[in-house]
Amino acid sequence: GENVEQHPSTLSVQEGDSAVIKCTYSDSASNYFPWYKQELGKGPQLIIDIRSNVGEKKDQRIAVTLNKTAKHFSLHITETQPEDSAVYFCAASIGYKLSFGAGTTVTVRA
Amino acid sequence: NAGVTQTPKFQVLKTGQSMTLQCAQDMNHEYMSWYRQDPGMGLRLIHYSVGAGITDQGEVPNGYNVSRSTTEDFPLRLLSAAPSQTSVYFCASSLAGTEGYTFGSGTRLTVV
Numbered sequence: 001g002e003n004v005e006q007h008p009s010t011l012s013v014q015e016g017d018s019a020v021i022k023c024t025y026s027d028s029a030s031n032y033f034p035w036y037k038q039e040l041g042k043g044p045q046l047i048i049d050i051r052s053n054v055g056e057k058k059d060q061r062i063a064v065t066l067n068k069t070a071k072h073f074s075l076h077i078t079e080t081q082p083e084d085s086a087v088y089f090c091a092a093s094i095g096y097k098l099s100f101g102a103g104t105t106v107t108v109r110a
Numbered sequence: 111n112a113g114v115t116q117t118p119k120f121q122v123l124k125t126g127q128s129m130t131l132q133c134a135q136d137m138n139h140e141y142m143s144w145y146r147q148d149p150g151m152g153l154r155l156i157h158y159s160v161g162a163g164i165t166d167q168g169e170v171p172n173g174y175n176v177s178r179s180t181t182e183d184f185p186l187r188l189l190s191a192a193p194s195q196t197s198v199y200f201c202a203s204s205l206a207g208t209e210g211y212t213f214g215s216g217t218r219l220t221v222v
Contacts, residue, residue: 096158098211
């Protein structure tokens with residue numbers, strides 16, 4: 001099955017700085033790559049996603065890039081704010097099966 | 111529009127007991143799935159369903175049973191609880207199953 005690796009496991013940034021989380025996947029057939037944000041005690045919430053026929057997608061302060069050749073994708077958060085503090089998960093999908101990375105705990109320091 | 115509703119939010123079971131985790135969605139989504147979340151391991155797919163009457167296994171199906179008699183409901187049954195099933199369980203739904211998953215708020219299960 002699909003194997004998704006996510007780095008780093010923890011990330012501490014100064015408010016206003018950028019945060020970057022990187023993921024790699026193993027199965028070249030994966031064609032959908034969502035990113036989820038999970039706050040304490042809540043379920044994961046979709047923040048941005050990208051399909052394999054697109055190289056980059058941006059939504060306000062959040063952007064995702066995809067390199068199909070290298071089989072890796074990244075989440076970029078610019079101008080970080082305290083409310084960006086959470087656990088972020090990347091995922092890769094083949095058909096109906098979504099495989100998740102282990103998560104990155106992001107802490108934004110005021 | 112409540113989205114995906116999971117009950118109960120917390121549950122403690124003794125080893126060997128059985129129970130059903132409930133999941134309901136009101137978005138008319140065809141696809142529903144169950145995940146478990148353990149520290150440092152992300153979310154792992156247990157079972158999924160692409161429509162009423164159709165279910166299939168995910169990555170970690172052993173010890174769990176599912177059925178899908180209606181579009182709205184997708185219960186997860188633990189037949190004989192084991193301490194290894196202590197986890198947080200999330201239900202998710204999607205219109206088509208290939209993108210746009212919506213997650214519930216989770217059920218925290220402890221098996222002693």
